[in-house]
Amino acid sequence: MRILAHIFAALALTMLAAHPAAAQSILRDAETEQLLQDMVDPLAEAAGLGEGSVEVVLLDDNSINAFVAGGQRIYVHSGLIAAADTANEVQGVLAHELGHVMGGHIIRYSEGATNATRITLLSALAAIGAALAGSGDAAMGIFAMGQQAAMGSFLTFTRTQEASADAAGAQYLSDAGITGRGSLEFFRKLQNYEFRRGISQTAEQEFARTHPLSGSRIAALRAGYEADPAWDVPPDPVQQMRFERIKAKLFGFQADPARTLNAFPVYMTGVPARYARAYAYNKEALIDNALAETDALIAQEPDNPYFLELKGQILLESGRAEEALLPLRRSVELTNYNPLIAPMLGHALLATENPAYLEEAERVLRAAVGRDRLNPFAWYQLGVVYGQRGDFPRARLASAEQQIMSGNPRAALQSARTAEAGLPEGTPDWIRAQDVAIEARAMIERLDERG
Incomplete structure (x- = not known):
């Protein structure tokens, strides 16, 4: 009976493992979302989809990962942005994930899981039969071999999907005229990570993984990338500049302020450094310092909506709602009522406690939810407006x-x-x-x- 209990317990764990679930918080930022959308759009068009048809969602997770979970949506961990040095590296990852989308791999995931589960169930039935016949050792051996076979089947299935997504991603980069240098460079980063963790690069080690080893992926892709006409096409310098900004912004938002100020000391006066320091100072309630950084940014680019958004956010969060209106209004105007920036303006209008602003707040918030209904903060603010208007x-x-x-x-x-x-x-x-x-x-x- 103890042997049967072990088999049933292991079987239950196997069934649970076939249905993984994870809950991660989403990071939403207008500037970051726009850049990621601009990066994925040419790849989506190369794959035969329309501009804006694929959405990229940033998750608050420090691990280096990206994945798809059904539909035309790609999830990117913040740790991947931190690990990448170039926008082109991130585009390589997006191209790979788009390969999963176009291959219907999430829909087909159940095929691999079903085959593995079927092997597990058959081995469990055989093991139970052996146990009931009085051969406990044989029962455990049969079940262990069945589990190993099931896992081998599933891992082979996932590695095949990964290799398929790599090939498809390379094709999308090529068709979009985007170099594959960043893709290879990111795989080298992953390979170095594997080396640092002491992961063996043998075939036996690869057999036990859901993904091919990074060295194998580099070997499979290098020749095709280097022969592609886009190989020597230089990456978009404006896109790289935007990437460096959002990477620094993300660092300043997530990291401890002392760490941010150590990474971006005051003698660094470029946009990324000022961006990161502004967030660090704001988190430390050093409002004058934070505003000094944002004012320096706005002096360089007076009509940059995201610099204006940040200044408005700092003023609003420090209790200076009336002063926040001017930069936020300009930011909303420049972004055509961006659904992430407009609710902040609506919040600032309400925070002034001036009834004269209620009509404007309603107009701004209705425009925001009209463009993005899935914004609970905007709906909450709109409810406040309606309540105050009776x-x-x-x-x-x-x-x-x-x-x-x-x-x-x-x-x-x-x-x-x-x-x-x-x-x-x-x-x-x-x-x-x-x-x-x-x-x-x-x-x-x-x-x-x-x-």
Whole structure:
């Protein structure tokens, strides 16, 4: 019976491992998202997709990784941005992940998992039969061999997918006229990482991995890259400049201020250094220092919307909402109501506590949610506007939108019902309240089924 218990326990763990799940927070920044979109668009077009058809999402995770999880969306870890030295390296990663998208690898992932699970189940049944016949050692041996075969099958499947994505990514870079130098350089970084961790570069080691060894990938890709007409095409210098800025900005946002100021000392006066220091000073509540850095940035580029956004953010967070309006208004204007910047302006307008700004706040926030409905912060601010204007049904509808996106379907259902009861029947907002209620009920049912 103990042997059977071991087999069933191992089988349960195997089944759980076939359905991995991870929750990571998303980092949202207008400048970073625009750069990543501009980097992936030519690759998407080379793959036969339209501009803007593939979305890149930045995750707050220091590991060096990127992945797809269904649909036309690529997830990039912040650690990958930190590890890359050039925009071209990141484009190489995006091209590879696009290969997964176009290959339908996430949809086909279940094929590999199903085959592995089938082998595991068959070996478990054979092991149970041996155990019931009184041969405990044979039972454990059969099950162990079955697990090894299942894992080997699954790893072979994933390595094949990775090699396919590498080849597809190389083709997309070529068709877009983008050099593969960055792709090879990033693989060399990964290879050095493998060396530092003492990972053997043997075939036996590769057989036990989900991905081919970086050395194998370099060997498979180098000749094709070097023969490609795009090999000697210089990377886009403007894109590289933008990459260096968002990399420094991300560092300043994530790192401890002392570490940021050590990496970007005050004698460094370039844009990346000032960007990073501005975030570090703001985190330390050294507002005058932070504003001095942003003012220096704006002096260099007066119409850079992201420098203006940062100045407005620093002023708003330091309680100077009225002063924040001027740079934020200009930033919103320059970005055509960017859905990440406009809510900050709406927040600043409300923070002044001046009723004269309510109409402008409503206009700005409605434009923001019109371009990006999946922004709970914007919906919350819009609900505040409606509440202050006495439009309580729409305030409750905005709350329902915010609650459904924040994972609170029961509160969303109540808010949506209240909004529907108070809104004119047949209007777009009345219909939307019904839609949110239906979505909330579906979420509640799924939660109840999970127990």
